[in-house]
Amino acid sequence: MLRRPKILAALAAVALPAALVGVSLGGPPAEASQPAAASADGMSAFSAAAAKYGVPEPVLLAVSYAESRWDDHGGTPSTTGGYGPMHLTALGASEVADLSGKQKVATAESLQTLKKASELTGLDQSALRTDTTANINGGAAVLASYQKALGLPVGANTSAADWYGAIASYAEAGDKAGAAGFADDVYSIMAKGAARTTNTGRQIVMPALAVKPDKAQLSKLSLPAGVQPSKSDVECPPSLGCEWLPAPYSEFGTTGDYGNHDLANRPKTGKIDYIVIHDTEGTWQGVLNLVQDPTYVSWQYTMRSSDGHVWQHVKANDVAWHAGNWYVNMHSIGIEHEGFAPQGATWFTESMYRNSAKLVRYLAAKNNIPLDRAHIIGHDQVPGTVPSTVAGMHWDPGPYWDWEHYMDLLGAPIWGKSVLPVKAGSVVTIKPGFEGNVQVVSNCDAPATPCTPQATNFVYLRQSPDDNAPLVKDVGLHPNGSDGTTDVSDMGSRAAAGSQYVVAERQGDWVAVWYLGAKGWFKSPKSAPDAFAKPGLVVKPKAGKLSVPVYGRAYPEQSAYPAGIPYQTVTPLQYTIAAGQAYPVGDLNIETDYYRAVTFDGQPPTDHVQVQGKDRYYQIWFGHRMAYVRAADVDVRPAI
Structure with a gap:
């Protein structure tokens, strides 16, 4: 039917x-900046806490990195009530459930490591929430208490391999599967090492330390096995x-x-x-x-x-x-x-x-x-x-999604160096950094109200090389021809981390790229660039074409459809690529097809079947969103 x-x-x-x-x-996780050396302020708190509470410093650093990447989040809690670089928790499971269902914690016990840390250190809970050094001390004390509870030795000189059970306990997971997953992450971080500048400007370096943890300690945890x-x-x-x-x-x-x-x-x-x-x-x-x-x-x-x-x-x-x-x-x-x-x-x-x-x-x-x-x-x-x-x-x-960190975790870091000069004709990858890239965004909580500042994943594109110039237009989002806005949902003037564009022009610190059929300008000084050039392929309108259309899907030509399957009209979007413009190739090998699935029983040959066409398309980087162009309309060339 x-x-x-x-x-x-x-x-x-x-x-x-x-x-x-x-x-x-692997190597240390790639970050916006890799400090040459750790600042005394950044490392001393971890070193002192490790020595005071008998936790190996690599363990303390790796646990904190797994919880927060050493950030303190300005004294505000996470969604599960965790504070500071050690993510000390202050909400009970019942309290969390009462917060309009914001989080239901998968554990039988209350999440109260903040209280536990206060009892172990004698520090006030307010200080543990807001003071980074106090928070690190609290986390070290809690880790040491878990180690002692498992009947295992404590001491800054103990082997990091012997802390698997305590690290798994620190996860506050509801089962052994979750606890083991956290511990495995911590040891993976330890093996790779890490280096970054935190949100408070602290420079921290954790040298790589590969150890073989004693995973048998997991059996000592009084937790159910979890999902198998x-x-x-x-x-x-x-x-x-x-x-x-x-x-x-x-x-x-x-x-x-x-x-x-x-x-x-x-x-x-x-x-x-x-x-x-x-x-x-x-x-x-x-x-x-x-x-x-x-x-x-x-x-x-x-x-x-x-x-x-x-x-x-x-x-x-x-x-x-x-x-x-x-x-x-x-x-x-x-x-x-x-x-x-x-x-x-x-x-x-x-x-x-x-x-x-x-x-x-x-x-x-x-x-x-x-x-x-x-x-x-x-x-x-x-x-x-x-x-x-x-x-x-x-x-x-x-x-606010951290694409740079996410791609680092995937083992596919976003390109962050130039092997070619950034000039007209170059293909550039956007990488503005995340932590220090706080762009103006509005309407997160109320109309015409600035959003609470936090790190962003993009740079704005402007109509001319001027900080006060209006944002580029997106006729799809603003059919009346109005300028782009800073509204949190308005993606039409943004170039996000990892996206690629072709440089149209350069004027000093300003770079213009082809974007939605026009030039979009952003500041990228050579001393602190937001765009990096490397070889790549681009599409350009074929000679003699004044402009070519772009599409939102790569559907087959009408002649490809067999009897009984209606033709899905190939409709261009409201954008075009003009002669003289170029856009980077995202994928040359996409399928031109349509999967027909409109009935529950799905009887072939007219339903639950793939219609394949011969009219080829390419995926391109076009604006904030990707697009498709017909191969017959464009030439593919190496970037300059």
Whole structure:
């Protein structure tokens, strides 16, 4: 039985509840700066606390890095009530549940390490919340107490390998799987080493130290075993302990409707090219309820903010309804991360970043997906399908998702050096840094109100090389021709970390790139650049063409459709590429296809089948979002 056309269902432009606007539903880690040496202020607190409470300094540093990357978050708590670089927790599980369901902590005991630290050190809880040195002392005392409780030796000179059980305890996980996952992360950080400047300007270096931890200590923890993933249930690295919570594939109503995803046989019915990073714009329990509703949309995975716990809902070979663009749905896996894009770092925890990166590395390897920003994309990079859907496309995970750190965790750092001069014709990669890149953003909490300053992942593009010039126009978002805005949801004037552009012009410290068919200017002084050049391929309109169209999907030509399958019109977006302009290639090898899936029973040869075309397309970097161009319209050339 036929269901309603997908463009009217949840696949193209979904009308969502207000609480879910964002859902369409090695060497040291690379950082914005690698200090040559640690400052005394940065390292002395860790050294002193390690000596005072008998914790090996590498253990203390690695635990803090896993919890917060040594940041103190300005004395404000995380979503689970954790404070400071040691993430000392102050809320009980019942209290957290009372906070409008903001987080439900997966543990039988209250999260009260702040109180425990106060009792162990004699320091006031207020100081432990707000004073970095006090917080580090508190964390060291708690770690030492866990070591003692396990009957294990304490001392700054003890082997870091003998602290596995205490580190696992520090995770405050609800089961051994979660505790072991945290401990394994800590030892991985220890083995790689780390160096960065914290949000308070402290320079900290942790030299690499590879040790073989005593994992047998995990048996000493009084915790249940936790989820033991089955190959028949979840597609996930075993270390993540993912759970299978299936999205329903079922009929409902009397009109042939069904939900909430489509059965397929990928890659045979369309290869998987993208992993789409979303945030939920809702708390995890509400989101888990929604994905089990057959009348709602779907996605493959959900990740919890507090500990990075993962649920899988849809198999990778099936097509979930998450991107708002059926072509991208056909070729992608969607991962929802608990959080609210306007709040950013409050929800995007280190545990979630790390577990998300583990999952993405696993999925990318399994599906041959390149680990780059043309294929590991935000929902905000997904293009509109036709002109009328462009303005309604979603913008999660938003300006506060740390793409630079995330790509570091994936083992695919964003390019941050120039092997070629940044000049007209160069392909440049945007890398503005994150911690020190605090851009003006508005309307996070109320209209016409500046957002609370925090690190951002982008640079603004202006209409001329002037700090006071208006932001570039996006005719898709602002059809009336008005200038771009600083609204948190207005992505139309932003160049995000990892995105690529072709330089149109350079004037001193200012660089202009081709962006949405026009020049967009940003400041990138040679002494502190935000853009870095390297070789690459670009597309240009073929000789004799004054302009060429761009598309939001790569659908087949009309002659490719067999009888019984309606032609899906190939409609250009409202943007064009003019002669003389150039845009970087994201992928030359995408499929020109359409996966026909409009009935529940899905009977071939007219349903649950892939229509393949011969008219080739290329994926390009175009504005903030990606786009597609017909190969017949453009030439592919090496950048200058």
